[in-house]
Amino acid sequence: MSGLLEEMTRKALKANVPLSVQLDLTYRCNERCVHCYLDHDDHGEMTTAEIKHLLNEMAEAGVFILTLSGGEIFLRKDFFELLEYARRTLMFCVKLKTNAIMIREREAARIRDLGVESVQISIYSHRPEVHDAITLVPGSLKRSLDAVRFLKSQGLRVIVANVLMTQNMQDYPAVRALAAELGVECTLDPTITPMMDGDRSVLGLGVDQNALRQVFRDASLVGDVEEYCAVSTNPDEDALENLPCSAGHTSCYVSPYGDVYPCVQFPLPTGNVRKRRFIDIWRHSDAMNDVRSIRLKDLTTCTSCSHVTSCTRCPGLAFLEGNMRGPSSQDCEKSFIRTGVPSANMLAKKRAGAGQNPGQAHLGHPSLVQIRVLPPSAGTSAAGAIA
């Protein structure tokens, strides 16, 4: 993050402004990625008029960075109408997330003309037999890479997103090399998110500990391996006053149905823009304010963990395990693999006899969380979302 953006983020935090929002325009998709956490049916997407109204409200609320994602955004027939409205009329900084298989020269030129900041495209492998086996769409790698070239030729900033799974783990160096050859950025993400209905079976697709250890010790990815894998020193009191992440503080997520959540990976219902103004949900939702109240010192278990200040703990994943103030086992595992030191959560489970050797344990997941329809009245407590 640039220094100025950090400064503006601090200012937004102080003024309680949602600086950044991800808006999923649809959950429909033309790929069927094996690890995807979404159900791809349309359960009543917002109309064009509803989305424009929401965009107006978000601009009024001070939203600056608008990430349009899905599902596949180009499946919305009104996509360019919405994009033009967001850019030309409301002047959002717009980022797109797409599989890009519907982007040809004409679409790339239009995206460039509308001044989109960046386009993130999922590429799972440089090999069609691997990529297409993940998307379940034959020919999808070729189409996505063609799109990368069309967008790049327009001078657009393109980011290749490489989600790591058992199926494609060995291919990430070649994907990075391909991105470099195409002149685009590349990000790696080893996180597999549970399905939105709470089903955790997709987590089995995630890379194993040995593979993740290899990633964490790849100097071309992490820089100084020794420093990256070091155990953090004991945090002081000031560090424990820090926020767990930006979710609900300067950013949030809106689903195609108008539901507002702290983050795309944090499915705690806080309100619906069809029933309540966006800014009122942001400022006054009990659930959003509950999320906002949490500091590192408030985390059960994690506060006493040696990884507390360096862990990538995701409050959304913790929420999906049943307690947004609790640990996220996936991140515990990452911290352990990175440093070799078991997390406080892993040790507690071991003591309780719930786990095995922390180095080999498959971490238990006590309860599942379902996304439920919002109750008629605005504002939902955290407990209300737990099935």
Added chain:
Amino acid sequence: MSRLYVARNPRVAARSLDGEMMIMSGRDSTLFTLNKTATILWQSADGTTPLDEIVEHRICQEFEVEPAEALHDAETLARELASHDIIQISEEPIPQRNPAAGEAR
């Protein structure tokens, strides 16, 4: 003396945060923040109002400053903003597809 016209570049992103205008360049995603004078200039840059009128009606109303000095400073500022592709400047009016964009927020 020819008049100068200024127009917001439609390729930038812009938002007012707590009274301060954030602008992201459409050229290289560089982030800028505008001071109060530059914010007034940005908000007034509709492509059809000459810079001297913006200075007279907006900037001199806001600040206690001599019009000639204010115009000189505003021209310098406008050229600097144009060098970052934040606004466009011309000695002719600049047609805008959506002149109200970015004005209010």
